[in-house]
Amino acid sequence: MPGAQVPITIEQLVALNPYNPDILPDLENYVEEQVVTQTYSLDANLCLLRLYQFQPARLDVRIVARMLVKALMALPATDFNLCMFLIPERLQMEEPFLTLATLAHFLETAHFREFWDEANRNRDILEVVPGFEQAIQGYAIHVLSITYQRLPRSILAEAINVEGLSLDKFLEYQVNNNGWTLEKGGQLVVLPANEDNHPVLRKSSADSIPLEHVARLFPVLG
């Protein structure tokens, strides 16, 4: 339609015109949008951090903090580290970055108990981002799933910070929907089999031959 302007999405902006400082306010708004709508875009956030690098005076600590919380929620992806590479060191020594770095450290080294304790002491930073708790629980389950075939209930409880009746309900949900089972009267949780906790399932690449190698033989065999 002549004269009509197609609204350009943030993703398109980031793809086509990423080195333009004018888009900085749009990217900042987009971080807020990600928080509210529980969506996430690493590319857009890295783009914003880059622009902050070029114009440090415009850096908004609150927005960067939100970005880092979102990045934590993306674990096991390394998004949090990617963001930290772009944030000036002296800023990282201040709050809330110091706390966020500590939380990240606990998660990266699977110190879940310490993580939940510290998270509890810093609810103000975390509660502003909806979905945080579930995302971290998802990460914890991921790590447990690639490590354990069967794990003691207490370990699961500590990892996802859920106990008692809530844990029972949680387990019931997983059993009904995600293929978990329970043994020993609920004291042992059996996780679904995957390549990582059942290495025999891993396709051995040693025996498979790519088609193009065999194809070279067709003139000979035919």
Next chain:
Amino acid sequence: MAYDAGGYGGRDYGGGYDDSYDDRPEFRDGFRDLQPPEPGFDSANYVPDVVKTFVVYMYRHIREKNVYEIHQMYEGSFQKLSERLFKQSNWPAVEMIAPYVDNDHVFCLLYKEMWFRHLYARLQPTIEQRCDSWDNYCNLFQVILHGNVNMQLPNQWLWDMVDEFIYQFQSFCQYRAKLKQKTDHELAFLRQIDEVWNVVGVLNYLQALIEKSMILQILDEEKDGNLTFTATDGYDYHGGTNVLKVLGYFSIVGLLRVHCLLGDYQSGLHALLPIDINQPGVFNTVIGCQITTIYYYGFANLMLRRYLDAIKSFNQVLLYIFKTKQYHQRSSQYDQILKKNEQMYALLAISLSLCPHPKLVDENVNNQLREKYAEKMLRMQHSDEAMFDELFSYACPKFITPAPPNYDEPLVNFNQDAYRLQLKLFLSEVRQQQLLSSIRSFLKLYTTISIAKLASFMDVDEPTLRVALLTYKHKTHVINNDGSVLSNADVDFYVDDDMVHIADTKTTKRFGDYFIRHISKFDEIINDLDRVQLE
């Protein structure tokens, strides 16, 4: 003269020069002008005859699109004259040689590009010269982007343009960050020149070259077989120009490099996506480009914990250098090649210490690696942080702080800030992986072992061990872009309640490849025999 792709443009060509340069037409008038200059020699205003001949011939070859001759002069004669006449001084100013080349605007821009590159290599540029060089690059790129230049230049030169452009940007950021030794004149100058070597400007030029050349679409269409670009090394055999396309291509590598210098490894790798480094491409045609590409690609992957990708790419290029470095000995690039070679061995040592996979490393490369770093690798495998620090600091890129400082605040030197941040984050990652090495060595000894026993062997309590096992799994499992999980662990295990079961990692012999190879060979022999005619 037709350009012969098979001759020197092939991937194995060294790019050095040999003494037959003495027979070249531009030196025809004899060597009298090649004597070292007298003291007080005013090189800026006196043009030796041999330089006049040089520019005249260069200008003619560029007009005639004689890429072979341009390359000989660019790589060889220019270096030779620099060495003999301008070892510690500048080439004659462009205004002095312009009359000999019809005052051709584009040639003058190209001459100045070489002029500044020589300056940066041999002398220390003043702040005014840094600004002038930036202006020259702007003018040169503007002409190429908007001016419809119809030239063919050697890939080596086009790569050097992009490479030098980024190098001078890096140099300027480093220079600007050392505020303490600045004179008042320099500080006053710096305050006024925000757009000079501005990071946004640099990135936008690279981006503009990529977009205007449509190189991404070209590479895409090439996959469908619709046009040739890689097959001709980027050169145009139909009377056209290769300059914009090839500059666009090299700018892709340029973006990878700039992003890495800023610490944005994800964006760097993302920018490199259109180039498949596992396939021959135009980046192979210039050894400097190949090395730069793999060095930054490997480094970015190392920082992203994608150790397998880093190891494979370092191995690939180190093997290539091992086999071909003798051909580059006389080249002006030789020192750079050797430096990057050493740095990549250090990075490979780091990668293998964090993610042991000896089978991925070629025998020749492994021998070199052992020679240089056997002891250091042993220490790194025992989590010697100081060793990681040493190798990382030696091998890492020269990171930059892109923003200008606040000149009103007290003057400090902040040129090390960017590097210190990257080092700090890297070392904290290494620290998080501390226990992984000992887990690995214990697991290799058992098929099953209880948590309690393993904990006592490692001298930690059970909860600590369980946490360490989870960390091992997390750190050795990489999440791909599509969300799939890839394990780069050489020793893998799973835990069943309180027993650790180690996966059987005995690699089976690859019979398939062996048989295929011999079937083909046998077939070849039969065919040869058929062709033999018995008398």
